[in-house]
Amino acid sequence: MPPDAAAGGAPREIMIKTLRYRPDVDSKPAWQTYRVPFTEDMSVLQGLQYIKDHLDGTLSFRWSCRMAICGSCGMMIGGEPKLACMSVLRDYYPGELVIEPLAHFPIERDLVVTVGEFVKKIESIYPYLIPKTARRLDEGEYLQTPLQLARYETFSDCINCMLCYAACPQFGENPDFIGPGAMALLQRYNGDSRDGGEEKRMALVHTENGAWSCTAVGYCSEVCPKQVDPANAVNQNKTRSALDYFLRFLGRSVDVRSAPPGGGAP
Ligand code: FES
Numbered sequence: 001m002p003p004d005a006a007a008g009g010a011p012r013e014i015m016i017k018t019l020r021y022r023p024d025v026d027s028k029p030a031w032q033t034y035r036v037p038f039t040e041d042m043s044v045l046q047g048l049q050y051i052k053d054h055l056d057g058t059l060s061f062r063w064s065c066r067m068a069i070c071g072s073c074g075m076m077i078g079g080e081p082k083l084a085c086m087s088v089l090r091d092y093y094p095g096e097l098v099i100e101p102l103a104h105f106p107i108e109r110d111l112v113v114t115v116g117e118f119v120k121k122i123e124s125i126y127p128y129l130i131p132k133t134a135r136r137l138d139e140g141e142y143l144q145t146p147l148q149l150a151r152y153e154t155f156s157d158c159i160n161c162m163l164c165y166a167a168c169p170q171f172g173e174n175p176d177f178i179g180p181g182a183m184a185l186l187q188r189y190n191g192d193s194r195d196g197g198e199e200k201r202m203a204l205v206h207t208e209n210g211a212w213s214c215t216a217v218g219y220c221s222e223v224c225p226k227q228v229d230p231a232n233a234v235n236q237n238k239t240r241s242a243l244d245y246f247l248r249f250l251g252r253s254v255d256v257r258s259a260p261p262g263g264g265a266p
């Protein structure tokens with residue numbers, strides 16, 4: 001969409017410096033700068049789309065919903081992990097806006113990163129309800145109280161944008177670390193009163209690359225665009241993991257879903 005003075009005020013110009021890497025022609029990543037006219041209401045994603053439509057059709061980046069739902073436009077904007085559709089160009093004016101691909105992920109092309117390993121992590125945590133008790137169709141829905149919903153609802157807001165991984169120094173050091181996003185999703189299902197798959201998922205939490213690899217920096221929760229608070233999910237899993245360890249000595253088990261919302265220990 002070309003900037004239109006009638007849509008949001010008189011256009012100004014901002015310099016957008018992006019990291020470029022096209023593996024078919026480039027031996028290594030390099031910077032390229034574009035002069036982009038913008039109006040007050042233009043997002044960073046719209047700035048990139050202006051470049052693609054009017055200045056350089058070879059620039060590659062991911063996007064879909066343009067409204068912070070699909071999670072595909074995550075990138076480093078001004079050095080911070082952000083969604084391009086939720087960031088506005090005016091916040092970076094009059095300085096030069098620097099855009100890079102998400103930190104800690106291999107670059108596939110320009111601002112597009114490789115997500116295959118992230119998807120494997122998500123798949124590994126059994127990201128679906130494993131019914132505790134099977135019900136016949138004629139028995140109706142699996143009912144849940146508002147309090148039971150509150151125990152995991154925050155974690156269900158994750159859009160898999162991977163900003164928390166770009167913010168996580170431990171993931172930067174150790175790409176095998178399961179990471180904050182997968183841990184939040186794991187907690188979404190473990191905290192669900194209808195689910196019976198906790199034992200399978202806790203086997204992952206206890207491993208070397210599970211919850212205990214987290215060094216508790218907490219930046220993952222700061223950058224989360226949906227306030228999912230993955231650091232809280234990791235902490236709940238650490239608490240649960242420690243509890244499991246001690247309860248094993250006592251030959252007992254405990255249901256964390258009796259814990260208050262947001263808390264770790266029952
Ligand atoms: Fe979907 Fe930004 S385009 S989250």
